[in-house]
Amino acid sequence: MKVTEHIARAKKTLFSFEILPPLRGNGIEGIFNTLDPLMEFKPPFIDVTYHREEFVYIDRRDGLLQKKTISRRPGTVGICAAIMNKYSVNAVPHLLCGGFDKQMTEDALIDLHFLGIDNVLLLRGDPIKSEKIFTTEEAGHNYAVELVGQVNDLNRGKYLDGSFEGGCASNFCIGVAGYPEKHFEAPNIEEDLHHLKSKVEAGADYIVTQMFFDNRKYFAFVDRCRAIGITVPIIPGIKPISTRSQLSVLPAHFYIDIPNELVQEVQQAKGQRAVSQVGIEWAIQQSAALKKTGVEVIHYYTMGKPDPIYQVVQAIF
Secondary structure (H helix, E strand, C coil): CCHHHHHHHCCCCEEEEEECCCCCCCCCHHHHHHHHHHHHHCCCEEEECCCCCEEEEEECCCCCEEEEEECCCCCHHHHHHHHHHHHCCEEEEEEECCCCEHHHHHHHHHHHHHCCCCEEEEECCCCCCCCCCCCCCCCECCCHHHHHHHHHHHHCCCCCCCCCCCCCCCCCEEEEEECCCCCCCCCCHHHHHHHHHHHHHHCCCEEEEEECCCHHHHHHHHHHHHHCCCCCCEEEEECCCCCCCHHHHHHHHHCCCCCHHHHHHHHHCCCHHHHHHHHHHHHHHHHHHHHHCCCCEEEEECCCCHHHHHHHHHHHC
């Protein structure tokens, strides 16, 4: 079932969450251990992130270095299939511009369609760790809006090889990312919203926001979106702070602000468990306020740590 269909049928606020594939060499049991407790709350869909390749350098016998490409977290499509098979829950794989050319993207979409996956979340993706700026694959997409266009074309039976006139059409529900505090590369919020509207006009069906810790930023973002004609559902993204180091790591990596009240509470907490509890209580307050306003879905970023999410969801849902 499509994400938008879940939203249309729901009589109350839904919850969803996002998981990471395990590191290469680890089994899928860790994924099931993450999911099993959360399935108690019957999430309608689960996102599975995609992680592009990285470059590593290996010492050769002649003293030189050999550049090698490696994916540290493979398995997104397989995990989606396993989730659907084990839990009978819709899986939402992420698909990136980075690391894919257009033909690879089409092939991946065909695989997903054959597996009965109805939803995709489309992202440009970050630069690989060894590069400062995002670089496009040869014959790939520069921006997420182009990726949305390709998926929308396939939904109409239009393939890259134009010889397939009236080909088998896919039926993907398309999600895209939104940034309440703007994307870090956008010069201002107005320009960022212009790009978001372009993604919706290209065929996006819903928006999931970057994490935020101040609900006022989410509501202001929604108001701005509605004011320029964006009418699709806008799903808020929430993450409980779990370590003191995240006070600096999260802003540096995701380009977000953390309210001073939360910063002070974390800094004053005595020990790791107390820090985690502060983050959980803050996320509970955020979620309760969002739910009270009637948001369709609250989306949680687990980042491989399901216990805080379990406690938040248990309190709210």
